[in-house]
Amino acid sequence: MVNKTILFISKSDHPYIFSILILGLVMFAFGFSNNDTFAKEQHSTSDGMNFSNSQDVYSKHGVLKSAISASYHIGKVDNQSITSMLYNGSLGGPILHAYPGDKIELDLIDNLNESTNLHFHGLYVSPANNSDNVFLEIAPGNTQHYSVDIPKDHPPGTFWYHSHIHHISNEQVASGLSGLIIVEGLEQLLPAPLQNFTTQNFALRDFPGSSATTSTYPTVNGEINPNINITLGDTQLWRFANIGSEPYYEIGLQGYKFSVIAEDGSPVWEVWDNDTLQLPSGKRFDVLVTVTDNGSFPLIASAYYPLPKTKIATVNTQGNQTESVKDIPARLTLKDDxxxxxxxxxxxxxxxxxxxxxxxxxxxxxxxxxxxxxxxxxxxxxxxxxxxxxxxxxxxxxxxxxxxxxxxxxxxxxxxxxxxxxxxxxxxxxxxxxxxxxxxxxxxxxxxxxxxxxxxxxxxxxxxx
Ligand SMILES: [Cu+2]
The missing domain is CATH 2.60.40.420 (Cupredoxins -  blue copper proteins)
Structure with missing residues (x-):
């Protein structure tokens, strides 16, 4: 493990890589005693990666109740073992689905050997007490209960949660401590013909590579170059979120445009079309996409240091076009400010x-x-x-x-x-x-x-x- 860490470092002197060194040293000191659960949890996701998939957690009767454990896990990237900090063992953490008016009741269990905490990025909620309070510090071995009231008029869209512990949040998020939050209900702001769309999440995060030519792998939902299936002519909702700590993504689907219906979890007052979506760390876009040609299309992330130009996913059409392409509305909400x-x-x-x-x-x-x-x-x-x-x-x-x-x-x-x-x-x-x-x-x-x-x-x- 220590050798592997040195291998990462030698590729670049960029500070981003330092976080990986720190993680390596932490793990060396820790002695991997938390990894006994890993063998049970791991599944193969795609070539070269074997962290487990994210689980969807939905609110019930107005309460999203869950426990999230932050701990060390070993997985394979490019067929080499690397150690990561993960929520509930998955690269991408559980996906939390809540509705406006719900309460999030979450236990964060710190199974790391350093402090951690949670930030609910983009949620319009109280920053006090045990709500979205980034001044809390949860010591190793401790559990913190978070109680977050989502207002009834909260906008629907894509949000995320991640470690926000000062001085080491970069290290923790770069290692895997982040996940999606979906506030449900965006379809209700669309005209009826568009309300039954299929949704695909694109949780973007970079992940340290292990060869001399790859400093980081861009992953989508914890996978390298996953297949995304879309029925020909179908209009889908794609939720993009950069849940990594530093690299930018500029995403494009050759020959197609994205119709942005929400930005940073806020439904837009003017729907706009763009060939690409620029996502620095923290950014989200909810977009409508309609693919009208048969075939396989690469979803490309343009080069943006330290990531080279990369195919991050492959979009495959299925079936025959049975429905006509639907009209995208001009707005989802009124500009009332x-x-x-x-x-x-x-x-x-x-x-x-x-x-x-x-x-x-x-x-x-x-x-x-x-x-x-x-x-x-x-x-x-x-x-x-x-x-x-x-x-x-x-x-x-x-x-x-x-x-x-x-x-x-x-x-x-x-x-x-x-x-x-x-x-x-x-x-x-x-x-x-x-x-x-x-x-x-x-x-x-x-x-x-x-x-x-x-x-x-x-x-x-x-x-x-
Ligand atoms: Cu800066």
Whole structure:
């Protein structure tokens, strides 16, 4: 195992790879005593991978009750054993399905030999107590109960959960500690002919490779290049989510367009078509896809460091086209945001970094868990200018409260819907508006390149009454 770890390191000096070294050292110290359950749980998924598949967990009678154990597992990638941190033994964790108005009652069991915790990325829920509170730290061997109230008017769409423990969240998510949350009900916002669609999830995560030429494998639902079947002429809902810690994905299906109906779990007020979908870590798109030609089509992720251009899945058509292609609606919700017009405060957030010393800052400060950086009152609407002084893009994410993008690099931006993650382009700027409407308490905003967040590019905001 230690040799394997050194093999990963020698391929690149990029900080992303450091997390794999740390995991290797942790595992060496740990002595693999938790792996006795692995043999029972593993199934073969596809060539070269043998972590188990994600299980779907649905809410019942308004409660999504589950237990999620974070532990070490050995699996094979490219026929070499590697050690990973997984939720319930699967690369991708259980998929949590809830409905607006449900309560999530979740036990997180820390079977690692380091602390961990949970963040419910994109959910519009309280950041306090044992809800979406990233200041909780669950010590090794302990169990934390999370209780998350999803409001009745919560938008349907694709969300995700992952470790958000400061300093080591990159290592933990890169190793496998993340999974999907689906808030059900998106079909109810579509016209009747489109309501019976087939849904496919595309949980994207990179995974360390083991050969000199492959630093990471892009996986879809924990598999390398899985087959996706679609009936000819059928319109399907595809849910894309980048649940990895750092690499970007730019996804395209040759010859076809994606009709985006929700972005970051928010149904759009303007459906838009695009050839590609750009997903930094944390980003989600719910799209409608109709394949009208017979055959097999590669789903391609464009090259984006450290991932080369790769076929991440193969889409195969089946059967004959029996139905006509359906009309896609122009919108799923109305743009009804009078609250975003009466701005109560303007702020500027400057993103700077020193990649040589691994120091990443917002407004010239690294993260301090004991410092409140921004304070606002419930009901405030703020406009933030996010300025990136670096050669790298920084994907900005804020917890709990979604925002509207107003401009990018000084040009007005015609937003399609609300977002919780936006790329601040290298040497560029993005202006956003956020309403702090419903939840008091402390939470964070940060760069979603998790190595940057872990090394300082994160701040705390507090909403008071
Ligand atoms: Cu960053």
């Amino acid at each position: 009078p609250n975003l017009k009466n701005i109560t405060n303007y702020r500027i957030l400057k993103f700077t970094s020193n990649d040589k010393e691994f120091i990443y800052k917002i407004n010239n400060k690294t993260f301090d868990a004991n410092r409140i950086d921004l304070k606002m009152k419930l009901g405030d609407v703020e406009q933030w200018k996010l300025i990136n002084y670096d050669n790298d893009d920084h994907p900005f994410h804020i917890h709990v409260n979604d925002f509207e993008v107003v401009s990018v690099n000084g040009k007005p931006y015609e937003s399609h819907g609300l977002q919780d993650t936006v790329i601040i382009p290298s040497h560029g700027e993005v202006v956003i508006r956020i309403a702090f409407e419903d939840y008091v308490g402390k939470s964070v905003y940060h760069c979603h390149i998790m190595f940057h967040g872990d090394n300082g590019m994160m701040g705390i905001f507090e909403v008071i009454k």
